[in-house]
Amino acid sequence: MQPAPRLRPTDAQLAILSVLWDHGPSTVRQVHEALPDDVRRGYTTTLKLMQIMVEQGLARRDESERSHVYAACVGEDETKGRLVDDLMQKAFGGSAAQLVMRALSETPASAAELAEIRALLARIEGKGDEA
Amino acid sequence: MQPAPRLRPTDAQLAILSVLWDHGPSTVRQVHEALPDDVRRGYTTTLKLMQIMVEQGLARRDESERSHVYAACVGEDETKGRLVDDLMQKAFGGSAAQLVMRALSETPASAAELAEIRALLARIEGKGDEA
């Protein structure tokens, strides 16, 4: 068993992880079919990628059935958080605020989303601002 | 002249771009010295990277002096925006709100930063919410 994958998944790996997160444990075929058309290559390519992900500790598999069943070995929030943090360090000097502001400038968020963000802000300030 | 670099800079390229953005047009040596210790390799490595960046249209150079002077060919906000947008698509299905919330959950922002974000939110809602 791998210690704990500090690795950042590649684009292809992230696409596969997304399927596993959404659909739960799946066979190679199920993942392959569920991949978006623009990232789906040959079947054996998907297979190989998933095998490597097991080696790297990003996924694990149950071999008790003929068609092995793969499951994500890393949490969704944890992984996405690492990706965000990575970009934050590389491009924004570790400043969450700068990243957030660029994200909001980039794509117009809906009113509902803005409300969500506002709520989160309130929650954070409530926690951090005491005395 | 390249059309317009739709390319996403690599980590190494982003580090160099950051120096160019901060210091303005610079020689290879100046960039090399200004790089953070943990990403600085040999001098010729920096040189080679910057030459490739010119080929790719990420930078241009003035050869009128013996030590060529390089300048960024892509804007800082535009480039960082592309990186953010890229991650937003790959990991958050294009939802800015989800990315923002993960970023804020990730690293505790200072009170000043939170205020900045709040101000930005107000500006956005003011623009988008009008009757």
Next chain:
DNA sequence: CACAATTTACGAAGCGCGTCGTAGGCAGCT
């Protein structure tokens, strides 16, 4: 059993990036 379909396993190739060694050119100094 023979045959087809599915799945896994293995290996190889291509590619881009990062890294560097080395060579050649130029400038200044003695």
Next chain:
DNA sequence: AGCTGCCTACGACGCGCTTCGTAAATTGTG
């Protein structure tokens, strides 16, 4: 002129990711 040092140019290598072809194992079907 010769030496020394800095700069650019060029080529090469290693590595990891992606992609796939092909073989081997397994299961299902007539």
